[in-house]
Amino acid sequence: MSSQSFHPPVRTLMGPGPSDVNPRILSAMARPTVGHLDPVFVDLMSEMKDLLRYAFQTSYELTMPVSAPGSAGMETCFVNLVEPGDKVIVCQNGVFGGRMKENVERCGGTAVMVQDDWGRAVDPQKVEEALKANPDAKVVAFVHAETSTGAMSDAKTLVKLAHDHGCLTIVDAVTSLGGSPLKVEEWGIDAIYSGSQKCLSCTPGLSPVSFSPAAIDVIKNRKTKVQSWFMDLNLVMGYWGGEGKRSYHHTAPINALYGLHEALVLLENEGIENSWTRHMTNHQALRAGLEAMGLSFVVPEGERLPQLNSVSIPEGVDDAKVRGQLLKDYNLEIGAGLGALAGKVWRIGLMGYGANKTNVLFCLGALDGVLSGMGARIASGVAVAAAQKVYAG
Amino acid sequence: MSSQSFHPPVRTLMGPGPSDVNPRILSAMARPTVGHLDPVFVDLMSEMKDLLRYAFQTSYELTMPVSAPGSAGMETCFVNLVEPGDKVIVCQNGVFGGRMKENVERCGGTAVMVQDDWGRAVDPQKVEEALKANPDAKVVAFVHAETSTGAMSDAKTLVKLAHDHGCLTIVDAVTSLGGSPLKVEEWGIDAIYSGSQKCLSCTPGLSPVSFSPAAIDVIKNRKTKVQSWFMDLNLVMGYWGGEGKRSYHHTAPINALYGLHEALVLLENEGIENSWTRHMTNHQALRAGLEAMGLSFVVPEGERLPQLNSVSIPEGVDDAKVRGQLLKDYNLEIGAGLGALAGKVWRIGLMGYGANKTNVLFCLGALDGVLSGMGARIASGVAVAAAQKVYAG
Numbered sequence: 001m002s003s004q005s006f007h008p009p010v011r012t013l014m015g016p017g018p019s020d021v022n023p024r025i026l027s028a029m030a031r032p033t034v035g036h037l038d039p040v041f042v043d044l045m046s047e048m049k050d051l052l053r054y055a056f057q058t059s060y061e062l063t064m065p066v067s068a069p070g071s072a073g074m075e076t077c078f079v080n081l082v083e084p085g086d087k088v089i090v091c092q093n094g095v096f097g098g099r100m101k102e103n104v105e106r107c108g109g110t111a112v113m114v115q116d117d118w119g120r121a122v123d124p125q126k127v128e129e130a131l132k133a134n135p136d137a138k139v140v141a142f143v144h145a146e147t148s149t150g151a152m153s154d155a156k157t158l159v160k161l162a163h164d165h166g167c168l169t170i171v172d173a174v175t176s177l178g179g180s181p182l183k184v185e186e187w188g189i190d191a192i193y194s195g196s197q198k199c200l201s202c203t204p205g206l207s208p209v210s211f212s213p214a215a216i217d218v219i220k221n222r223k224t225k226v227q228s229w230f231m232d233l234n235l236v237m238g239y240w241g242g243e244g245k246r247s248y249h250h251t252a253p254i255n256a257l258y259g260l261h262e263a264l265v266l267l268e269n270e271g272i273e274n275s276w277t278r279h280m281t282n283h284q285a286l287r288a289g290l291e292a293m294g295l296s297f298v299v300p301e302g303e304r305l306p307q308l309n310s311v312s313i314p315e316g317v318d319d320a321k322v323r324g325q326l327l328k329d330y331n332l333e334i335g336a337g338l339g340a341l342a343g344k345v346w347r348i349g350l351m352g353y354g355a356n357k358t359n360v361l362f363c364l365g366a367l368d369g370v371l372s373g374m375g376a377r378i379a380s381g382v383a384v385a386a387a388q389k390v391y392a393g
Numbered sequence: 394m395s396s397q398s399f400h401p402p403v404r405t406l407m408g409p410g411p412s413d414v415n416p417r418i419l420s421a422m423a424r425p426t427v428g429h430l431d432p433v434f435v436d437l438m439s440e441m442k443d444l445l446r447y448a449f450q451t452s453y454e455l456t457m458p459v460s461a462p463g464s465a466g467m468e469t470c471f472v473n474l475v476e477p478g479d480k481v482i483v484c485q486n487g488v489f490g491g492r493m494k495e496n497v498e499r500c501g502g503t504a505v506m507v508q509d510d511w512g513r514a515v516d517p518q519k520v521e522e523a524l525k526a527n528p529d530a531k532v533v534a535f536v537h538a539e540t541s542t543g544a545m546s547d548a549k550t551l552v553k554l555a556h557d558h559g560c561l562t563i564v565d566a567v568t569s570l571g572g573s574p575l576k577v578e579e580w581g582i583d584a585i586y587s588g589s590q591k592c593l594s595c596t597p598g599l600s601p602v603s604f605s606p607a608a609i610d611v612i613k614n615r616k617t618k619v620q621s622w623f624m625d626l627n628l629v630m631g632y633w634g635g636e637g638k639r640s641y642h643h644t645a646p647i648n649a650l651y652g653l654h655e656a657l658v659l660l661e662n663e664g665i666e667n668s669w670t671r672h673m674t675n676h677q678a679l680r681a682g683l684e685a686m687g688l689s690f691v692v693p694e695g696e697r698l699p700q701l702n703s704v705s706i707p708e709g710v711d712d713a714k715v716r717g718q719l720l721k722d723y724n725l726e727i728g729a730g731l732g733a734l735a736g737k738v739w740r741i742g743l744m745g746y747g748a749n750k751t752n753v754l755f756c757l758g759a760l761d762g763v764l765s766g767m768g769a770r771i772a773s774g775v776a777v778a779a780a781q782k783v784y785a786g
Contacts, residue, residue, distance in 0.1 A: 003444060003658045005417070006437055006651060010425045018647060021426045024398070029648060030423035032403045033414045033596050035726045044399055051396060067598065068461035071643040072623045079621075102622050197644060203426050205460065205598065205646025227620050228472075229495050230465045248731070250464040251590060253598025254411060255422060256649055258399060265396045333428045338641070 011327070012354075014363055015335030016147050016308060017175070018197035018204050019351035025202055028262035029255045036252045044261060045240065045252075051264035055178060055200070055272065056192065056210045058185035062233070063210040064240040065196070065260055067253050070174045073193030073207025075103055076231040077170045080211075080219045081139055081191055084108030088139045089130045089167070091122040091158070095148035095339040096172055100141045107227065112137065118340050119310065121303040122153040124161055131165040140167045145176035147198075148338040150310035150347060151299045152180060156187045163188060168215060174198060177208065178267055179279045179307035179351060190215040196256075199279065199307055201352025202263040205256050263352075275352075279306045282355045285390040286348065289364040292386035293371075294378045298345050307355065309348040310341070317376045319343050325373075330366040360387055404720070405747075407756055408728030409540050409701060410568065411590035411597045412744035418595055421655035422648045429645045437654060438633065438645075444657035448571060448593070448665065449585065449603045451578035455626070456603040457633040458589070458653055460646050463567045466586030466600025468496055469624040470563045473604075473612045474532055474584055477501030481532045482523045482560070484515040484551070488541035488732040489565055493534045500620065505530065511733050512703065514696040515546040517554060524558040533560045538569035540591075541731040543703035543740060544692045545573060549580045556581060561608060567591060570601065571660055572672045572700035572744060583608040589649075592672065592700055594745030595656040598649050656745075668745075672699040675748045678783040679741065682757040685779035686764075687771045691738050700748065702741040703734070710769045712736050718766075723759040753780055 013020045034041050045064075052063045066073045078100070082088060086109040090100045093116035104111040112134050114126045122142050131137060140162035144155045155171060162169045168190040176182050179199030184192055190212040197204035211219070211233070219226075219233055226232035230250065239249040267275055283306030287297070290311055298310040313319050319336065323346070326332045335347035348363065364383040372380040406413045427434050438457075445456045459466045471493070475481060479502040483493045486509035497504040505527050507519045515535050524530060533555035537548045548564060555562045561583040569575050572592030577585055583605040590597035604612070604626070612619075612626055619625035623643065632642040660668060676699030680690070683704055691703040706712050712729065716739070719725045728740035741756065757776040765773040 003440065003661050005421065005658055006424070006440075006654050008425050008427045008433060008437075008651070011427050011431065013426065013428060015428055017644065018426050018428060021648075026423040026425070026648070028398065030419040031399070032401050032419070033406065033411050034401045034404050035406060035408055035411060036597065038404065038720070038726065040401060044401075047396065047399075068465060068623070069643045069646060072461060072465075075621065075623045099622065106618060106620050106622055195644065203646065203648040204429065204644040205649050225499060227499050228468065229492065229499055230461070230468045250462045251411065251588065251597040253462060253596065253646075253649065255414075255419070255596040255652075256598050256646065258401070259648075261399050265398055268396050327431070333431065 009331055012332045012359060012362065014349050014354060014359060015333045016347045016349055017195065017351060019201050019349055020354035021203055022201050022266060022353040024266065025259045025262045029203065029259040031258055033254050036254060037246060037248065041254065042246055048257065048261050048264065051261065051268055052208050054268055055264060056184040057182065058210055060185065060210045060212055062216055062237065062241060065257065066207040066209055067250060068207060069205055070193065070195030070207045071099070072231065073209050074099065074172065076209055076233065077191040077193050078103035078107055079226050079228045079231050080233045081168060081170065081215060082107040082109040083222055083224050086139070087112060087134055087137045088141055089114060089127065089134060089137050091116065091127060091142035093120055093122055093149065093151060094118050094143065094146035096143045096146060119149045119151055119298045121151050122158060124154060124157050127158060128161050131161060131167065137167055139170055141170040143172040144182065145173065145180060145305050147175045147308060149299060149341060150305050150308040151303050152305045155189065159187050159189055168218065175305065175308055178275055180305060181276055184210055196260050196263065199352045200263045200267065201354065202259050203256065205253065206260050279350060279355045282350050282357065282360050283309065285387040286350060286360045286363070288390045289383035289387035292379060293368060293383045307349060307351045309350065310345045311348065312345055314376050314378065317371065317374065322370055325370045326366055332363065332366050357391060402724055405725045405752060405755060407742050407747060407752060408726045409740045409742055410588065410744060412594050412742055413747035414596055415594050415659060415746040417659065418652045418655045422596065422652040424651055426647050429647060430639060430641065434647065435639055441650065441654050441657065444654065444661055445601050447661055448657060449577040450575065451603055453578065453603045453605055455609055455630065455634060458650065459600040459602055460643060461600060462598055463586060463588030463600045464492070465624065466588070466602050467492065467565065469602055469626065470584040470586050471496035471500055472619050472621045472624050473626045474561060474563065474608060475500040475502040476615055476617050479532070480505060480527060480530045481534055482507060482520065482527060482530050484509070484520060484535035486513055486515055486542065486544060487511050487536065487539035489536045489539060512542045512544055512691045514544050515551060517547060517550050520551060521554055524554060524560065530560055532563055534563040536565040537575065538566065538573060538698050540568045540701060542692060542734060543698045543701040544696050545698045548582065552580050552582055561611065568698065568701055571668055573698060574669055577603055589653050589656065592745045593656045593660065594747065595652050596649065598646065599653050672743060672748045675743050675750065675753050676702065678780040679743060679753045679756065681783045682753070682776035682780035685772060686761060686776045700742060700744045702743065703738045704741065705738055707769050707771060710764065710767065715763055715767070718763045719759055725756065725759050750784060
């Protein structure tokens with residue numbers, strides 16, 4: 001064999017994540033590797049924890065990135081908080097609620113499912129009923145921003161309900177962190193996980209998490225050992241937890257953490273409220289363009305995520321062919337539907353660095369070109385102007 | 394706050410890993426991110442599997458990188474192969490055998506421990522006795538290259554013994570892959586895991602694994618679900634396994650995989666036997682220098698890893714002070730002792746890209762300078778010449 005280096009094409013990533021990565025983050029990742037116990041790296045870890053606390057809007061001590069993708073962050077929350085026999089109320093309104101159920105069951109717990117339509121927010125009333133019907137429930141778990149549908153749920157209300165009934169909360173913020181208002185401590189979230197590759201615009205592979213003092217108390221007083229050695233927070237805390245001497249647990253993914261640090265510096269320098277506003281403005285412009293074209297949103301207004309726009313695929317249009325042509329002719333990636341929505345919707349991401357005017361106008365122009373080129377019944381030539389009108393105020 | 398970008402110092406990494414990263418790998422990691430289901434990325438995944446098969450010297454279909462560090466690779470092997478009630482013979486001759494025990498127990502299995510001195514290879518006779526005494530054992534697990542001590546065990550013999558008694562094998566090759574002869578298929582290893590940051594010289598964060606058809610058969614016929622959703626190979630295989638359509642499991646760490654791919658291209662272009670020889674030559678030169686200086690190896694000749702050189706700290710010498718000064722004055726990292734060897738040894742790595750003449754001579758010169766500067770009783774001024782003699786043949 002005589003293999004060659006890989007040189008990827010330059011795509012515009014407007015799917016459900018990974019999102020476009022800020023070049024500053026890519027260049028941070030290429031900086032010289034240091035050891036995972038090097039004093040300068042230990043300082044970086046402390047700074048990263050502070051920056052993550054800012055991103056999560058919390059002062060919780062146990063706030064750090066899990067050294068693996070978002071699904072490992074999810075599992076970290078469940079394996080640490082759920083013991084065999086525990087009952088967990090799991091809200092499902094998309095793919096990721098189903099994954100939570102899998103996690104509960106693999107921990108030996110029982111999942112009480114609260115189902116909502118895919119594309120809708122979690123209904124607090126149903127959650128309250130489930131809480132009343134299950135006074136022995138220990139945890140309520142839900143997805144703040146459903147990446148599979150584009151729906152946002154009212155985390156503040158859901159957490160309050162859970163607490164009123166003596167439950168802890170596990171919240172999936174994979175797609176919300178950095179893109180939509182999220183106030184971990186003010187809302188009282190007990191365990192939260194996110195991903196590096198969505199509204200933080202970092203490369204995929206890391207999962208920021210944060211745990212409340214109440215959650216840590218439960219973890220420290222477990223009756224059984226956490227079933228995962230890699231994800232056992234009692235051990236991970238020795239490496240990431242204290243401010244003093246770090247004890248070796250696993251080898252941290254040094255250069256990936258350089259990237260996450262840079263992403264968090266960018267977020268902090270911009271200001272998180274400004275980032276939320278930027279996501280909303282660009283969403284409104286994209287939305288105006290898509291609707292002018294004749295496309296309709298899956299999620300009702302008021303429950304929509306600005307950073308993930310799910311639109312129905314117009315009748316008679318070949319899903320894969322459109323996405324294939326966008327990729328081939330425009331180097332533009334938009335997302336397919338997932339699970340129950342496969343083949344029915346496109347998911348257009350405006351996440352982090354990618355939530356900008358260039359991407360919005362480019363995407364509208366490309367979609368218009370591809371769809372009208374295929375003879376789809378859309379209003380051609382009007383989308384960009386509609387978006388520009390939003391930007392003009 | 395107004396945080397700043399992080400600019401690490403340029404270290405020479407001669408500890409137990411991460412090792413010096415080839416600049417080609419760092420620049421590969423900074424290439425533009427593509428989606429994890431992008432056709433060009435799917436092609437890259439196939440190529441990476443081929444390259445990993447070359448590195449592991451196997452044709453096993455299920456050969457891929459776990460999207461997390463080596464300790465998650467270890468856990469992937471155990472959670473998939475060990476079910477509650479299973480008996481596993483675990484060989485311990487350092488820190489990582491102990492971690493294997495933890496893994497077995499957290500899977501609900503029973504670990505039968507075979508203990509050897511730290512710094513020695515696993516004794517095949519003891520393993521045979523354990524196999525005879527435990528005819529109901531399902532798996533034998535051992536560490537090929539003990540990173541905590543620098544000892545190499547005879548994997549071929551141990552695997553044969555296990556198979557003769559009807560057991561599967563789980564092998565830790567974190568520090569051996571790419572640095573020492575390792576022939577997964579010829580030796581018949583059933584499950585093996587490694588790390589990206591040792592003799593592959595990549596950044597930390599990924600764990601290459603490979604599974605034999607016999608291991609896959611066991612995984613597919615489990616009585617219980619794998620306790621980890623993230624590490625369940627029945628699910629991961631849907632994304633990494635087949636050559637056709639990939640189904641979404643988790644979001645792969647795209648840019649980290651660019652790095653691993655480049656590392657594997659470098660290994661393949663060099664030729665794996667050449668890489669093994671290079672590690673051995675540089676080890677012999679380093680060894681000559683260290684011994685000329687008066688330092689002695691922890692591991693007996695014949696059981697030593699070329700890529701990890703453990704030497705006893707001379708009496709009266711302050712461990713932390715020496716390592717601190719090497720880092721401060723020379724930007725050189727060498728490793729401290731771990732577990733039972735903490736404070737007693739230094740671990741000097743010659744791994745992958747870092748196994749070269751420059752590092753050997755630099756390390757000997759720096760150690761000589763620091764130790765003699767502290768008044769340690771070593772032979773000063775002779776180490777570099779002794780090493781050069783080896784290079785001269």
